[in-house]
Amino acid sequence: xxxxxxxxxxxxxxxxxxxxxxxxxxxxxxxxxxxxxxxxxxxxxxxxxxxxxxxxxxxxxxxxxxxxxxxxxxxxxxxxxxxxxxxxxxxxxxxxxxxxxxxxxxxxxxxxxxxxxxxxxxxxxxxxxxxxxxxxxxxxxxxxxxxxxxxxxxxxxxxxxxxxxxxxxxxxxxxxxxxxxxxxxxxxxxxxxxxxxxxxxxxxxxxxxxxxxxxxxxxxxxxxxxxxxxxxxxxxxxxxxxxxxxxxxxxxxxxxxxxxxx
Amino acid sequence: xxxxxxxxxxxxxxxxxxxxxxxxxxxxxxxxxxxxxxxxxxxxxxxxxxxxxxxxxxxxxxxxxxxxxxxxxxxxxxxxxxxxxxxxxxxxxxxxxxxxxxxxxxxxxxxxxxxxxxxxxxxxxxxxxxxxxxxxxxxxxxxxxxxxxxxxxxxxxxxxxxxxxxxxxxxxxxxxxxxxxxxxxxxxxxxxxxxxxxxxxxxxxxxxxxxxxxxxxxxxxxxxxxxxxxxxxxxxxxxxxxxxxxxxxxxxxxxxxxxxxx
Amino acid sequence: xxxxxxxxxxxxxxxxxxxxxxxxxxxxxxxxxxxxxxxxxxxxxxxxxxxxxxxxxxxxxxxxxxxxxxxxxxxxxxxxxxxxxxxxxxxxxxxxxxxxxxxxxxxxxxxxxxxxxxxxxxxxxxxxxxxxxxxxxxxxxxxxxxxxxxxxxxxxxxxxxxxxxxxxxxxxxxxxxxxxxxxxxxxxxxxxxxxxxxxxxxxxxxxxxxxxxxxxxxxxxxxxxxxxxxxxxxxxxxxxxxxxxxxxxxxxxxxxxxxxxx
Numbered sequence: 001x002x003x004x005x006x007x008x009x010x011x012x013x014x015x016x017x018x019x020x021x022x023x024x025x026x027x028x029x030x031x032x033x034x035x036x037x038x039x040x041x042x043x044x045x046x047x048x049x050x051x052x053x054x055x056x057x058x059x060x061x062x063x064x065x066x067x068x069x070x071x072x073x074x075x076x077x078x079x080x081x082x083x084x085x086x087x088x089x090x091x092x093x094x095x096x097x098x099x100x101x102x103x104x105x106x107x108x109x110x111x112x113x114x115x116x117x118x119x120x121x122x123x124x125x126x127x128x129x130x131x132x133x134x135x136x137x138x139x140x141x142x143x144x145x146x147x148x149x150x151x152x153x154x155x156x157x158x159x160x161x162x163x164x165x166x167x168x169x170x171x172x173x174x175x176x177x178x179x180x181x182x183x184x185x186x187x188x189x190x191x192x193x194x195x196x197x198x199x200x201x202x203x204x205x206x207x208x209x210x211x212x213x214x215x216x217x218x219x220x221x222x223x224x225x226x227x228x229x230x231x232x233x234x235x236x237x238x239x240x241x242x243x244x245x246x247x248x249x250x251x252x253x254x255x256x257x258x259x260x261x262x
Numbered sequence: 263x264x265x266x267x268x269x270x271x272x273x274x275x276x277x278x279x280x281x282x283x284x285x286x287x288x289x290x291x292x293x294x295x296x297x298x299x300x301x302x303x304x305x306x307x308x309x310x311x312x313x314x315x316x317x318x319x320x321x322x323x324x325x326x327x328x329x330x331x332x333x334x335x336x337x338x339x340x341x342x343x344x345x346x347x348x349x350x351x352x353x354x355x356x357x358x359x360x361x362x363x364x365x366x367x368x369x370x371x372x373x374x375x376x377x378x379x380x381x382x383x384x385x386x387x388x389x390x391x392x393x394x395x396x397x398x399x400x401x402x403x404x405x406x407x408x409x410x411x412x413x414x415x416x417x418x419x420x421x422x423x424x425x426x427x428x429x430x431x432x433x434x435x436x437x438x439x440x441x442x443x444x445x446x447x448x449x450x451x452x453x454x455x456x457x458x459x460x461x462x463x464x465x466x467x468x469x470x471x472x473x474x475x476x477x478x479x480x481x482x483x484x485x486x487x488x489x490x491x492x493x494x495x496x497x498x499x500x501x502x503x504x505x506x507x508x509x510x511x512x513x514x515x516x517x518x519x520x521x522x523x524x
Numbered sequence: 525x526x527x528x529x530x531x532x533x534x535x536x537x538x539x540x541x542x543x544x545x546x547x548x549x550x551x552x553x554x555x556x557x558x559x560x561x562x563x564x565x566x567x568x569x570x571x572x573x574x575x576x577x578x579x580x581x582x583x584x585x586x587x588x589x590x591x592x593x594x595x596x597x598x599x600x601x602x603x604x605x606x607x608x609x610x611x612x613x614x615x616x617x618x619x620x621x622x623x624x625x626x627x628x629x630x631x632x633x634x635x636x637x638x639x640x641x642x643x644x645x646x647x648x649x650x651x652x653x654x655x656x657x658x659x660x661x662x663x664x665x666x667x668x669x670x671x672x673x674x675x676x677x678x679x680x681x682x683x684x685x686x687x688x689x690x691x692x693x694x695x696x697x698x699x700x701x702x703x704x705x706x707x708x709x710x711x712x713x714x715x716x717x718x719x720x721x722x723x724x725x726x727x728x729x730x731x732x733x734x735x736x737x738x739x740x741x742x743x744x745x746x747x748x749x750x751x752x753x754x755x756x757x758x759x760x761x762x763x764x765x766x767x768x769x770x771x772x773x774x775x776x777x778x779x780x781x782x783x784x785x786x
Contacts, residue, residue: 243774250505512767
C-alpha cells in the first residue's frame, strides 16, 4: 500500500476543532507521563482528567468524550480498571485508543493488549516494534525503544487495522497511519523528541482526543500526528536540548496557528 | 457577605513565614501533580514529602507540620490511607487541608469528601463547581474544570465553612476566602494558569502549609492565594505560553520579595 | 580515611560510556520523580523504563542492564515487587542500586531497606541523615531533608560499604563515595539543587546505570556524582531560579562535552 502525504489543511482543521470543542479526555496512562500528557492536552485546548479507581473509571468513561489506555506502568489492578472503563466507553459510544507501550518484551502487558484488541479500539498508536509485537509478528523492542524500522512494521500495521477495526499509527521519522485500506504519511518531528520522555505517550492522548472530534477518523489521527510533528519541529528550533524543548513544545502547541498551517 | 480586599502586607508576611519556618508538608495528592506540587513548596522554602503507605502515613502525619489531602486520582486504598493519616494529624494537633478535585461528577470521591468533612479540615480549596458540589448544592463541573461562576458558589462556601469549621477558598478570576463570618477577596492570576496542570492543586498545598504558620488562619489562606496570584501574574508576563510559564512561575515563587510586596 | 579528589578524566570517560552503551535502566522509583528521572537518563543517552507489576518486574530486571530501587513513595505492594525484581537482577548478574529516601524517620521503609542490605546492592546513594540511619547510627532526617553533616556520616558510609559490599555515596556540598577501603570526594553542584525535587533521586538512577558500565565501580559511582555536579553548576549559571534550572540542567546533561571535561 502506497502512502499519501497528509494534506496540511487537515492539521489546521483538527487544531480548530480542538479549540472549539475542547474534548474531555479520560486518560488512563502510565505514572511517568501524566503531567506532560495533561499539559499537552491543555495546551491544545482539550480537557484532560486522570481517573483510575474502577468504580469512578466506569462512571467517567461514559461522561468523557474519549478514553486513552496506555500500559506503560501497568499493574493487575490498573488492568482491571482499564477493562471496565473500556466497556463503559463502548456502551456509551465513546471512542477509546490504545498505546501498547513496550509490548512484546513483557508478557503480562502483551497478553493484556492482545486481549483488548477484541474491544474495538478506535485507534492504536505505537512505535514500529510495538506494532509488530502487537500484531504477533515479532518479539518487540528494547524496553520502550523501537529496534525496528517503520517500513518493516507497515504490513503489521495494516493487518492490525483490519483485524481490530482501529486506525493504526506507527510513529517514526515519518509517521504512517492506516485504517487497513488507505495509508497516510506524516513527516516532521525531530530525533531530539526521543530524548524527552512522554512525547509518544502524549501523542497517543492527542490521537485519542482526535477520535472524538468531527471528521474522518483516519484523517484525524494523521492530523494529530501532524500537530505534534509541527510543534516538535518548532520547539527543536527554539531549544538548546531536551530540557528547553519541553517548555518550547508546550508553547508551540498553544500558539500553533491553524490558518498559517493551512 | 461583602468581601474585603486582602491587604498585600499579609502576603509579604506569609512569604517571610514560609522562609523562616520551612513548614514540613505531608502531601497525599494525585499522581498527576506530585512533582509540580513539590517544586512549588520547595520554591517557597517549604519542605514537601509524599508518604502514602497507611502505616507510614499515620506516622508521618504526626511529625509533619501540615497535611494535604487531594482526591484527584483517588483509589480505595488511597482513601483508607488518607483517613488514617487525617486522624493521626488531628490527634497530633496538626492542621489538614482538603482539595476536593472533581467532586460532584464522580460518586466515589464525592461520598468520600463529604465523609471527611466531619474530620474538621483546617481549610478546603476548590473551584466554584467543586465547592458547590461539596456543599451539596449542585452536581459538579466537567471533569476537573469548573462550569460555575465564583459568585454562584459564595453561599455554598459560607455554608461549608460554617458546617465544617474550615476556611474555604474558592478559586477563580478573583479568589474568595471565607471562614463563614468574614470574606476576603484576592485578585490576580491569569487565565493562562488554567492551561497548566496542577496550579490549583499546588495552591492547595500552599494553603495547607499556610495553616501551620503563625497568624490568623483566614488571612493566611487568603495570603497563600495571593502568593500564587502574584507569582502567576509575573510568570505570565515573562512567558510565551503554558510551557514557559512553568519554569517562570517557580522562579517567581522563589524570587518573590516580601518587602517589595509590602 | 582521607578522601582523594576524583580525577575529572573519569567523568569524561563515564559520559562517553553512557553515550556508547546506552544502558537500559529498570527504575522502580517514587511517584514524584519518575518523569524527571527518565529525562535525566535520556539526556545522558541511557534508556529508562519504569516497570512495576511483580510479574513484569521479575522479567524486566533480568533483561535490563541495571536496576534502581528508590523507596520514596514505598507501599507494601511496591516493596514486594522490589524484592522479587532484586532477586531476578541478582540471578541474571545485573547490578542494583538502593536510594533509601527518608530512611530513619519512617519505620516501614527503614525496616525494608535494612532487610535489602543482605541482597548485595552494587551501590547505595543517600544524604548524610539517610546513610547514618541506614547504618543504624542515628534516627534520620526531617522528611526527605538531611539534618546531618557529611563529615558526621562518613564513618557510617564506610561501615555500610563494608557490611553490604556496596559502593556508598553520601551527597552533600561535597559528595563522598566509598567502597569501605578507599574514599573519593566530588565537589561541585549548588544549594539551588536542593530546591528542585528529584535531583538526588535522579542521581541515584545515574549511579545505578554507572554500575553497569565498564570500569571500576567506585570510580564510576563517583563519576556519576561528578556528571550531575558539573551539569548542576552549569545549569545554575544559566538559570534565574529553581524553575529555569530544570530545563537548563537537562540541556547541560545533554550537551556535556566529555573531551572538554577531560
